[in-house]
Amino acid sequence: MAPAERHPETIAPPTHSRTPLLMRKILAFASKEIYTTFRDRNLILLMFATPLVLSTIIGLAFGGIGGSELPDFAHIRVAVVNLDEGVDPQETVSLPDQFANLDALLFDPDDLASLFNQAGIGPDQLSQDGAPLNFGDQLAAILLSQAVEGTAATATQGFDLTEIGCNLLDEPEAAGAASLAAGGSLDELLDATAVDDAEQARAAVDKGEFAAAVIIPPGFSRRIMPQFAFDEDLSFRTQFPDEDGAVEVYANNGRPISLRILHSVVAGIVNQFVRVGVALGATLETSVNSLAASIGSGEINLAAVDLSASAAALQNMDATVLEPLGCLITPSANNITVTHPPLEAIQEAPRFARTIVPIGASQAVFFALFTGIFGIQSLYEERKYWTLQRLIVSPTPKIFLLAGKLLGNLVTVFLQILILLAALTLVASVVIGEPTFIWGANIAALLAVILALALCVSGLGVFVVGLAKTPEQVNLFGPMINITLAVVGGAFGFALPDQAARFSLIYWGVDAFTQLANAQTDITVNLLVLFAQGIVLFLLGAWLFKRRIDL
C-alpha cells in the first residue's frame, strides 16, 4: 500500500502566501551574498583596491598630473534651435514713412529707395521675394553644415574677422574662428541636429544626448539689422533695437572642451553677422547724410545723378573699408552669451581624466569578471560546508536558491563597477585638483551600461561555473577566460583589431563608457550586445548550473 494512502489525514504545515514569500527568500539570499562579500577584506582588496591602484598608476603614467593638452575632438554633438523670426527690411528701411515730414525736401522719397536698390542694399535686395531677412537661418545652416544661400551669406563674404584691425574677440574666440575658417566646413567638427524647441534641446543636453545646444532667439535678426531714423535736425542715423537677440549656448558641464570650442565657433560666426549690421548701418548713415546734405543744398540734382560708381563702391566694399567700423562694436554688441549649469569655471579636461576613463573602465570590468565567476563558485563552498544542504532542506525550491545566488552576484558586480567608477572620479578629481565627473552627464545611460555589464559578467560567471565539473576546474579556467577577454578587449593597454575586440564584453563596456564620457549617447548597440550576451549566458549557465545543486 502506498504511504500516502495510509495517511489520509495529514499534519497541516504552516501556510504562507507563496509568491511574495519566495521573493522575500530570494532577496534574503541575495542580501546575504552581498553582505558576506562586502565583509570580506580580501575580496574588498581584490574587487576595489587592486583595480583602483592599477588604474591610477597607469593613468598617471600615460596621462600625467594636471596638463591641458587638447584631445582630438570631432563630431561634437550639438542641437541647433533656430527661433529667429527674421526682420522685414521694408520696415527697417521704410523710407517713405520716415521721410513723411520732409515735404520741404525737393526730392521724391521713392527716388531714394531707388538709389539704395541701385547700390545693392535697398529694400528689393534685402527682401528677396518679400520674405523676411533671417540671419538665424544662415547661422543654423552653417552649424548644420547645410548649403548657405541668401543675402546674409552674400553679405558675410569679405568680412573676415581676422582682417579687421580691432581686437574684437577674446583670443580663444579668435582662435576658434580662425580654426573654423581653416577647416572650411563644420561637419567634421560638429555633429549638429536641428531641434524645434529650446526646452527640448536643453533637456537633451541635460540628459547628455548633446554636448551643447545653440539656441538662436526670436529677435536675433532684428538685433543685427539696424533701424534707420532721423533726428530732429533731420540728420539720418542708424540704431540697434534694444531687444534680447543674444544667441544662447547651453552646455554640458562635463564637456568643458566641447563647450569652449563650440563657443568659439558660434562667436566667430555671429560676430561676423553683427559686423555686417554695424557696417551696413554706418555706411548708410554716412552715405545718406552726405546725400541728404548735398540734395538739400542743391549741390546734387537727383535727376542728373549717375549712381553707378557709388553702387559699385558699395557693392565692392571690403574689410579695409570696414576696418574703422569694426571698432564700433562694443562688448554689448557681441551677440554670444554662454549659459551653463552652476560650475563657474569652464576648463579643459586634463589628460589624466581622458586617460583614466578607458583604463579605469577596463580595469573595473576586468576585476568584475573575477567577482562574477568566484561569486557564483562560492556555491561550491556552501555545499562543502553544508549551508547549501540546510537551505535545500528548507521549504525553498532550488531554482529560487539559484535565483537568489545569481541576484546577489548581479548586484555585487553592479555595485563593484559603480563604486569603482565613483572612486575613479574621486581619484581623477584629486589628481586634477578640482571636482571633475569624468563619465559624462548622462547618468541614466551610465547606469544602464553598468547594469548590462553586471548582467553579462554574472552570466559569464554562471556559464563558466556551470560548465566546469569541479571547483578546481573553475579555479583553472576562470582566470584564463578572464585574462583572454581582457587581452582581446584591450584592457592591458594594447588594442587588437576591432573585429577581434568585439568578441570581448570588455570592449563593449569600455567603448560605451568612453562614448558617454565624450557626451556621445549612441550606445544602443553596446547595450544590446551586452544585454543579449548577458541573458544568453545567464540562461545557458543556469541550465548547466542547476545540476550543480542536485546533490
Next chain:
Amino acid sequence: MQLMVETRNLRKTYSRPDGSTIEAVKGVDLEIRQGEIFSLLGPNGAGKTTTISMISGLVTPTEGDATIGGFSITTQSMQAKRLMGFVPQEIALYPELSARQNLAFFGRMYGLGGKALSRRVYELLEFVDLADRQKDRIDTFSGGMKRRVNLAAGLLNSPPLIYMDEPTVGIDPQSRRRILDTVKLLRDEQGMTVLYTTHLMEEAEELSDRVGIMDHGEIIAMGTQAELTQQVGEEDRLEFTIGAQEIAEDLVERVQHQTAGVTRILSNPPEQISDDSSESTPARLIIFAKRGRTALPQIIQTLDAADVDIQSVAVREPDLEAVFLALTGRALRD
C-alpha cells in the same frame, strides 16, 4: 499514535566513475511515530546519512518514497519540508556571520520575518544558552558552541519533526551532555518527533524510544531496546583482552564445551597497527553465556591452563552493542 515519518522501499544507488554502481541504501522501510525519538544506529558507512538525506528531501531516492506528516517528500516536498527541521552532522553555518545573523538568515528561508523572527531567534539563543554571544561571529566559537547554534538553526520553524545527523560528533563531553539533554527536552516538553542518527550505542540507548539498526544500507533490526536485546536472549557478554597471541581453535571449542551456559564464542586475533610497526592490537575473545558471572571462573581456569595471557575481563549485560554484534559478527566501532 499518528505516524510522522514513513518510508517504503527507500533505495539509493550511486554511479561510480568506472560505470559500476553502488547501492548505499537497499530498500529501507521505516515507521516513526509522532512524539518519539527514533535512532538509526550503525557504524560509519552503514547508510544512515543517506537515509536521512532522502527522508529530508536532500537527496532524491532512486526508488521508493517517504512521507512526512502524510506529505510525500518527492511529490509534496514543500509541504513536507515545512514540517521538519534539520541538524546536519557538519556545522552548517556561515562562519563570517554572527550567531544571530545566521539564525535570522535561515529563519527567513523558513518564511519567518519581522518581530516573529527576532523573537524566535532570541528564544533559541536563550534555549542553547548563547544569548550573550549572539553578536559574535561563528568562527570565534568553540566546537561545542557551534554545535549548539547548529542545533538552534534546525529549530527555527518550531518543527514537529527534527532530523539530527550525529549531532555530537567531535565535541567535548560537557557539550555532548548538553545536546543529549536538549534532545530529550524537545521530546518531553515540546512533543517533538526526533529522528536521530548515531554510531554510538550509548547515545542510542539513552535517548531512543525505538532504534533501527543499520548495516550495509539495510535495517537489520528495529524496535525498542527491550525488543532488540531479546533478540540476543538473556546472554551476558564476557569480553577478554588477551595480549598479542593467537587463540587456537581447539581452545575455543574446549571453552565452549567445558563451560555451562556458553552459547557462542567470537575470537578477534591481534592486528598489526601499521605495516612499518612491530606493535599490534591485543587479541579479543568475546564469549556469550547465560549467567555470565557464574560461568566466568570456569572460563578463566580453562584459559589459564592453556597459558593464555589474560589482560582484562569485562562482563556486559545484553545491550544494543550485543545485538549488533550478534547480528553482524562485528562490533559497532569496527
